[in-house]
Amino acid sequence: MISGDEIQKWLSDEGIFRQKIVDDTAVFHFMIETAPQQFLDVIQPKGKDDMIVVGSKVQVSEEHLKKIAALNKKRKENFLWSFRFALNQMSIDFTLSHPDNILQDFTVTHSIYQDGLTKDRLMETIKRVSRAKLQGIWLIQQEFGGAASERTDSMDESRSYG
Numbered sequence: 001m002i003s004g005d006e007i008q009k010w011l012s013d014e015g016i017f018r019q020k021i022v023d024d025t026a027v028f029h030f031m032i033e034t035a036p037q038q039f040l041d042v043i044q045p046k047g048k049d050d051m052i053v054v055g056s057k058v059q060v061s062e063e064h065l066k067k068i069a070a071l072n073k074k075r076k077e078n079f080l081w082s083f084r085f086a087l088n089q090m091s092i093d094f095t096l097s098h099p100d101n102i103l104q105d106f107t108v109t110h111s112i113y114q115d116g117l118t119k120d121r122l123m124e125t126i127k128r129v130s131r132a133k134l135q136g137i138w139l140i141q142q143e144f145g146g147a148a149s150e151r152t153d154s155m156d157e158s159r160s161y162g
Contacts, residue, residue, distance in 0.1 A: 001049075001114060002114065002117050004027060004028035004030075004044060007028070007030070007042065007052065007122065008020075008028075008030060010119045010122060010123075011030060011032055011042065014123065016032040016033055016034055016126070017030060017032055018030075018031045018032055018033045018039070019031050021041070023043070025045060025046055026043050026044060026045055026046060027044040027045070027046055027049070028042075028043070028044050029041060029042075029043045029044075030042045030043075032126070034126060034127075034130045035130075038130065038133075038134075039056065040054060040055065040056045040126060040129055040130060040133070041053075041054070041055050041056060042054050042122075042126075043055070049114075050113050050114040050115070051111050051112070051113055051114070052111065052112045052113075052114075052117060052122070053109050053110070053111050054109065054110050054111075054112070054122070054125045054126055054129045055107060055108055055109030055110070055129060056107070056108055056109075056129060056130075056133045057105060057106070057107040058105060058106055058107075058108075058133060058136060058137060059104070059105045060103050060104055060105060060106075060140060061146070063144075063146050064140050064144045064146060065102060065104070067144040067145075068102045068103055068144065069102050073101065076100075076101035076102065077101055079103070079143060080096070080098055080101055080103065082139070083096070083103065083106075083136065083139055083140075084096070086135055086136075086139055087106070087108065087132060087135065087136060090108075090128070090131065090132040090135060091110075091128065092108050092109065092110045092128060092129055092132040093108070093109045093110065093111075094106060094107060094108045094109070094132070094136075095107045103140070106136050108129055108132040108133050108136065109129065110125050110128055110129050110132075112125055
């Protein structure tokens, strides 16, 4: 069984480990930085001793929220469907928070089970989740313009892993 200490060492060896997160729902929860200001979480949820989750939660910027809210109902729906279809092609799990069809945030995750956990698999999963997160951010920017102003939050607030 690979321990949290071993995973932390792998992340440190690759230069992406940033900090441990205090999380009562996890055996361990690490924040990593895959590129400047691009953060992901690596978590082993309590009660899931054979699973590691890599993920990230992105809050849509205030600028983009206003632009989404200004769309008519059909355009909001079309944007959400396009967003779902694009993320669904990324071979990751995702959740969207979209009251009144206004995308507030999205979370992308991918799980690795203990019997498949290797350093190589972890790094590939990190790349996959990072690309999916970037895909979501780019879709918002393509549709609504503006800079990369989306805020990445630690998943300890979303509790959407597992």
